[in-house]
Amino acid sequence: MSLTDLFRQLSLLIGAPAVFLAGAGAVLIVVPRDWRAVLFGYALVNVMLSLLLSQVIPTEWALQQAIAVGLVAVMLFLSARQLRHPAASLAGSAWPRMTSLSPFRLLAVGLAGITYAVVRDSITFPLISELFRDAVLWLCLIAALGLALHQEPLHAGLSLLTFVGAVQLIIFSLFQERMLVGIFQGGQVLLGLAIAYLVVAHGLAGPAAAGAGGESLAIPEEGGPA
Amino acid sequence: MIAGPVLLLGLLFVGAVAVYVLRRVEALAAVIAASLSALIAVGLWQLPLDAPAVLAGRPVDMGRAFVSGGASLQITAASQAVLVFLFAMAAATFVLAWKTFQGRTFYPFGLVLLALWSIVVLLQPLTLTPFAVVLASVLSVFVIQAGRPGDTQGAWRQLLFPTLAAPFFTIAVWYINQAALNVDDQAPLRTAAWLLIGGFVLLLQPAPLHVALPAVARQAPPVVAAFLWAGGQAVTLYLLQRFLVTYPWLSEVIDSARWLLWLGILTALLGGALTATQSRLGRLTGYAALYDYGILIVALGLRGTAGLPTAIWLLITRTISLMTMATGAAALRHYMASDSFDHLRGAASRLPAAAIALLAGGFGLAGLPLTPQLASRWALLQLVGENDVRWAWLLIAGALGVVIGVVRAGQACLGELRFSRVEREPASLTVLAMLLVLIGVILGLFPQLLTDPVASVILPLSVLEP
Numbered sequence: 001m002s003l004t005d006l007f008r009q010l011s012l013l014i015g016a017p018a019v020f021l022a023g024a025g026a027v028l029i030v031v032p033r034d035w036r037a038v039l040f041g042y043a044l045v046n047v048m049l050s051l052l053l054s055q056v057i058p059t060e061w062a063l064q065q066a067i068a069v070g071l072v073a074v075m076l077f078l079s080a081r082q083l084r085h086p087a088a089s090l091a092g093s094a095w096p097r098m099t100s101l102s103p104f105r106l107l108a109v110g111l112a113g114i115t116y117a118v119v120r121d122s123i124t125f126p127l128i129s130e131l132f133r134d135a136v137l138w139l140c141l142i143a144a145l146g147l148a149l150h151q152e153p154l155h156a157g158l159s160l161l162t163f164v165g166a167v168q169l170i171i172f173s174l175f176q177e178r179m180l181v182g183i184f185q186g187g188q189v190l191l192g193l194a195i196a197y198l199v200v201a202h203g204l205a206g207p208a209a210a211g212a213g214g215e216s217l218a219i220p221e222e223g224g225p226a
Numbered sequence: 227m228i229a230g231p232v233l234l235l236g237l238l239f240v241g242a243v244a245v246y247v248l249r250r251v252e253a254l255a256a257v258i259a260a261s262l263s264a265l266i267a268v269g270l271w272q273l274p275l276d277a278p279a280v281l282a283g284r285p286v287d288m289g290r291a292f293v294s295g296g297a298s299l300q301i302t303a304a305s306q307a308v309l310v311f312l313f314a315m316a317a318a319t320f321v322l323a324w325k326t327f328q329g330r331t332f333y334p335f336g337l338v339l340l341a342l343w344s345i346v347v348l349l350q351p352l353t354l355t356p357f358a359v360v361l362a363s364v365l366s367v368f369v370i371q372a373g374r375p376g377d378t379q380g381a382w383r384q385l386l387f388p389t390l391a392a393p394f395f396t397i398a399v400w401y402i403n404q405a406a407l408n409v410d411d412q413a414p415l416r417t418a419a420w421l422l423i424g425g426f427v428l429l430l431q432p433a434p435l436h437v438a439l440p441a442v443a444r445q446a447p448p449v450v451a452a453f454l455w456a457g458g459q460a461v462t463l464y465l466l467q468r469f470l471v472t473y474p475w476l477s478e479v480i481d482s483a484r485w486l487l488w489l490g491i492l493t494a495l496l497g498g499a500l501t502a503t504q505s506r507l508g509r510l511t512g513y514a515a516l517y518d519y520g521i522l523i524v525a526l527g528l529r530g531t532a533g534l535p536t537a538i539w540l541l542i543t544r545t546i547s548l549m550t551m552a553t554g555a556a557a558l559r560h561y562m563a564s565d566s567f568d569h570l571r572g573a574a575s576r577l578p579a580a581a582i583a584l585l586a587g588g589f590g591l592a593g594l595p596l597t598p599q600l601a602s603r604w605a606l607l608q609l610v611g612e613n614d615v616r617w618a619w620l621l622i623a624g625a626l627g628v629v630i631g632v633v634r635a636g637q638a639c640l641g642e643l644r645f646s647r648v649e650r651e652p653a654s655l656t657v658l659a660m661l662l663v664l665i666g667v668i669l670g671l672f673p674q675l676l677t678d679p680v681a682s683v684i685l686p687l688s689v690l691e692p
Contacts, residue, residue, distance in 0.1 A: 126400075147386070153378055160389055167393040174400040179295050183357050187392075191360075194367040194385055204375035 004059045014051065019135045022048035026142040029158045030149065031105045033098055035080040042158045043073050045139070049165050052135065056173045061181045065168070068185040072161065072192030076154065079196040083203035095203045096152045105149055112141045125170055132169050139166035153202050157195030164188060227278060230288035231299035231348055234309075237266060238341040246334035256324030259333040260317045263340065267313035270306055299348040303686035308347050308464050312457055315545055316340055319453045322549060325655050326556035328447035329372040336453065339365055343461045352472055353399045355465055356392040359429060362461075363388040366454055370446040380445030383438035384454070387428045394425030402473075412479070419479040422469060429462050432489040432523055433496040436516055440500075443512025448559065451508075452552035455515050456545045463526055463537070467687060486527030487613075491620055494520025498624025501631035507555045507565035507584070510635055514551065514591045514628050518544050521593075521606065521621065528609050534687060536605050538680050543598040543669065544591070550662040551587025554580045557655055558639070561648055567635065572643025574636075577651045581639045583659040588632030590666055592625045598666045601673030 021044060028041025046069035054062035083095045116138055125133055139162055146159025168184055241262040245255045273279050275289035291300035301309070316336060323332050342362040349355045363385050370381040401418035405411070431438055442451050470476055477483065497516030504510040522544065525537035557580035559565040562573050574581040586597065593603030603625075611618040651659075669675060 126404075151379065151382075153382060156382065160386065164389065164393075171393060171396050174397065179297070180396070183354075187357065187360060190364045191385070191389065194364045194381075198367065198371065198378045198381055201371050201373075201375050201381075202378040205377070 007054055007059045010051070015055070015131050018048040018051045019131055019138075022052070022135055023138045023142075026139050026162055027109055029155065029162060030142055030146040031102060031109060033096065033102060035084070035096060035154060038155060038158060039073055039077055039080065042069075042076075042161070045162055046070075046073075046165060049135075049169065052132065052169060053172055056169075057176055057181060061178070064181070065185055068188050069161075069165070069192075071189055072195075075192050075196040076158070076199065079199045079203075080154065082200060096154055098155075099151050100149055108145055108149060109142065112145050116141055126174075128170060128173050132173060136166045136169050139163070153195055153198035157191075157198065161188060161191060161195070164191070227290065228281075228284060228286045229290040229292040229299075230273075230275075230286065230301045231292045231344075233281075233286055233288075234266065234270075234301070234344060235299075235341050237262065238337050238344070242334045242337035242341070245337060246331075249330045249334060252324060252330045252333075255330060255333040256320050259337055260320035260324075262337070263313045263317035263320060267310050267317060270301070270313065271310050275301060275303060275306060296351075297354055298350045299345065300350065301348060304683070305347045305464075307683040307686060308460065309344060311460065311542070311545075312340060312343055312347075315456055315549075316453070318549060319449060319456075322553050322556075322658060323447070323449045323453075325652075325658050326447075326449050326553055327560050328449045328556065331372060332369055332447070332450055335365060335369045336450075339369065339454075339457070343457055346461050346465060352465075352468055353395050355468075356388070356395045356425065356429065359462065359465070360388045360392050362458065366458075369450055369454070370442055372447060372450070377445050380438070380441035380443075383441045387431050387435065387438060391425045391428035394421045394428070398422045398425070415475055416479050419476050422473075422476060423480055423482065423485065426466055426469070427489070430459075430466070430489075430523065432520065433493040433516070436493060436496070439516050439519070440509050440512040443515070444506070444508045448508065448511055448552040448556040449549070451511070452515070452548045455519070456548055459519060459522070460541055463522065463541075466526065467534075483527050486523055487617070488527075490520045490523030490525075490527050491617055492520070493517075493523060494624040495620050496520075496624075498627030500627070502627040502634075504631055504634075505567045507558060507567075507570070507635060510588075510631050511551055511555050514588055514631065515548060517624050517628050518547070518591045518599075520624070521603070524610060524617075524621070525606050528606075528613075532605075532609055535680055535684050536602060536609060538683050538687070539602040539676060540599070540606065542676060542679065543602050546598045546662065546666055546669065547587050547590030549587070550583050550590060550659075550666055553655075553659050553662060554582070554584030554587055557651055557659070558584065561651065567638035569644070570635070570638040571641045572648070573639040575643060576648045577639075579656040579659040580651055581636065583663055584639075585632060585636050586663040586666055588628065588635065592628035592632065594625075594629065596667050596670045598669035598673075600670050 025041040025044030025048065028044065029038055032038060047066060050062045050066040053065055120134065120137060123133065123137060125136070128136070143159045143163035143166065146162065147156055150156040150159065164184070171180065241258065245259050248255045248258065273286070273288045278285050278287045280286070288301055291298045320333060320336065339362055342358055342365060346355050346358045346362065349358060366384045367381040370384055371378065398418040398421035401414040401421065405414040405418065427435065439455070442454065446454070470482065494517050497513050497520055501510060501513040501517060504513060522537060522540050525533055525540050528536070555565065557577055558570060558573055561577055562569055590597035590599050593599040607618045607621060610621060
């Protein structure tokens with residue numbers, strides 16, 4: 001048995017747990033304030049997505065996907081490390097600045113879970129297995145929630161990348177084209193670059209200059225050091 | 227034999243690298259970027275598409291397709307017209323950006339943006355083009371942010387919607403392929419049509435998805451913002467036209483014209499109403515541009531024999547008005563250190579040309595007399611009135627909002643100067659601003675000057691090749 005076959009059979013075996021882990025990773029992107037937890041959530045989502053993708057596209061392409069999102073994670077990690085440095089943040093303004101409280105975001109995820117349970121059976125995608133449908137639906141819901149709740153580029157950007165990752169499950173089930181895989185992977189790296197740039201630009205500003213991000217200072221619980 | 231698209235993109239990328247290296251010498255970078263854009267515009271206009279030409283001793287076939295990996299780039303008669311418009315607009319923008327201090331990274335990034343927009347215009351298959359739009363929006367992030375720490379909303383929103391839109395187009399392709407397998411079943415085509423409409427709503431960003439426009443207006447340097455709007459919106463609307471002509475069933479399955487009409491009217495009305503209430507120049511410019519964008523969408527929604535020429539006419543005249551207003555706003559923002567109406571008092575005495583440009587551009591976007599938009603707007607209102615006169619009144623109400631907002635900005639510039647250290651505008655800026663105003667007035671008085679350019683574009687646009 002080759003490594004490729006092993007990988008593929010492994011991905012079939014852990015299909016349902018991979019979806020659960022990807023779903024949990026997505027929640028980690030949206031709910032916690034700590035950038036390390038958020039990046040861990042992003043990495044988890046994408047490792048699981050790569051495993052799931054190996055069921056529909058060649059394993060090498062799925063591994064490339066893991067490498068591409070790994071590059072994005074490294075870029076965001078470097079940006080975040082730059083900002084958590086005490087010299088980079090102004091006095092009293094911890095990064096990342098949030099516009100909502102963690103319990104509120106957790107409650108919103110709970111409501112998204114109820115929505116998911118209600119609409120799950122009424123949504124079908126052509127040529128998509130039920131497992132993939134569940135993964136796509138949950139990840140898209142959580143990504144939409146992240147985009148709605150966050151103005152801070154790290155959280156919002158990772159929510160957008162989660163949406164792109166979820167959509168890949170549909171698109172690569174419909175098309176197994178090398179060019180399309182390349183476009184999506186290259187696009188994710190470029191998106192990651194732009195998001196990392198915005199993370200630094202937003203984080204280096206003082207609370208007043210950071211636009212809407214500055215409003216979060218009225219929320220003391222979220223303003224503590226990272 | 228060098229293919230036209232290869233020459234075009236090669237020139238742009240080499241130019242972008244050269245300008246990036248020279249960006250610290252801003253005057254030189256601006257002159258190179260503007261000259262290159264102007265050169266390409268003239269070349270595209272003059273060189274024939276159906277016969278090879280010789281450039282610098284090498285044979286060039288402008289109409290030849292460049293094919294790679296299942297995708298191709300080809301300059302057609304319709305795309306040639308769009309490219310000439312884009313490059314001519316860019317040449318003017320680079321000069322204006324230099325004189326209004328828009329940031330030196332704009333020149334290289336602007337050239338790469340032009341290359342990406344060119345790819346959107348030239349690329350086949352059509353369904354891959356939204357990915358090029360996403361790339362352009364990724365690059366726009368750097369131009370909008372321009373290295374400044376702080377508010378990132380404008381750049382973020384510019385990035386968000388095209389990224390969300392791209393998958394809709396890819397999934398629609400699968401349904402289009404399925405429809406070809408069973409021509410009697412209309413369901414796949416209907417689903418594909420809804421997906422394409424959804425994708426285009428996200429790409430066009432009419433109201434209520436217009437949030438990127440005012441955020442960009444607030445955050446980006448004004449001339450850069452006007453460049454992004456004039457170029458980006460023109461490219462997206464051209465893409466829509468390509469889709470509508472290539473997939474005629476799109477109009478049959480869903481009444482896309484009516485959708486565009488309603489979205490355009492809502493956008494114009496909202497833009498006009500919000501322009502009247504602004505107290506900052508950036509957002510004022512943004513919402514005035516939103517009103518004008520709504521008008522353009524309405525014109526495209528009218529389609530038919532008169533709608534398309536009017537849309538092309540509006541596209542040209544709105545660019546002049548946008549650039550005029552942006553030049554005024556950029557100069558006022560730079561010299562008065564803020565674009566809040568509270569800080570503009572006395573600006574008219576120190577920066578008269580900038581204040582006049584702001585007013586002339588704003589009135590142009592509203593479509594008032596003696597501005598380039600009067601004739602095109604009048605034509606549009608007549609066309610809209612033929613469908614339903616109430617829609618025409620709604621558009622006029624939106625224009626009234628723009629006029630109120632611009633008059634308020636003009637009033638804010640009057641009075642005695644609050645800070646005595648405000649510099650006078652340089653002579654070169656005065657000349658540029660007044661030149662733009664003059665061009666606007668001339669086109670307002672003699673709109674027939676644009677008849678030939680508009681007429682030359684109409685036929686190729688209405689019979690776009692698949």
